[in-house]
Amino acid sequence: MSLTPDASGVxxxxxxxxxxxxxxxxxxxxxxxxxxxxxxxDGTTVLGIMGEAPKLEPEESVRIVKIAVARMPGKPVIVGVSAPGFAAMRSLARQSMELGAAGVMIAPPPSLRTDDQITGYYAQAIEAIGTDIPFVIQDYPLTLSVIMTPAVIRKIVMDHSSCVMLKHEDWPGLEKISTLRKFQAEGSLRPISILTGNGGMFLDFEMERGADGAMTGYAFPELLIDVVKLQKAGSRDAAHDIFDAHLPLLRYEQQLGVGLAVRKYTMMKRGILASDAQRKPGSSISAKAKTEVDYLLARVAKVDPRAKV
Structure with a gap:
């Protein structure tokens, strides 16, 4: 299975x-x-920033890919292969594809500042991993501090046929989605899948701007699935209604520095994870914060019974 530009969903x-x-x-x-x-x-993404990928041993990363492919049969698995050097990137990318992954995701290193540096980096990265591997551009300036304009993204896409998806995490970023879809309508950008991140904070309107779905880690991915399906079906008010019910918890989970701790705590409460532990160095939330999350879960449960944990 290979990732394609028509990939959509969650x-x-x-x-x-x-x-x-x-x-x-x-x-x-x-x-x-x-x-x-x-x-x-519709698929999953492993070894991303929220997956604590830099803390893993190479053998652990490979085993996670194996499990994801085996436990989600017939569904595309995208593997984050960002690394300080291209040798490690190539090794993980090639191994992942051999194990059945559908594609890889590449984030730019924070040192990149100019448009030429960004496009040059991606050219080198694709040369390293091979042009036969479908790849995703990760555009996450809030964390990576690399600013990619729509024109830069267009150049990367048009220069590399193996680029099939953009993980869009700019903030604010709604106009960027509109601009990219305008490029596509005008014929200056070939079709590409756009999945959005930022914990789903803006998914309600991102879908209306032309996103194909979400690639993010909110502790209730069922909500993301609901919003995407409802928006695609034209049920705008229903999509916003269920989104609004989850928004306070979405917002709480997006706190810089403790977001992953909140997410893991919620997933532990749901019985998905046995522990909310992170590998050191990691963050944690206080007992008071846990009571706040519990309160938010109880409020969401008044509208969405899946939050009754």
């Missing part, structure tokens, strides 16, 4: 489950991907 970003001692919880890892498959996710 690809949850998978956290890496850890035991309290810092070892990987392989039982929870299997359960996590079975959960994603069972709720109707």
């Amino acid at each position: 690809f949850p970003i998978a956290p890496t489950p850890f035991n309290p001692d810092g070892t990987i919880d392989w039982t929870s890892t299997e359960r996590l991907f079975e959960f994603y498959d069972g709720i109707g996710s």
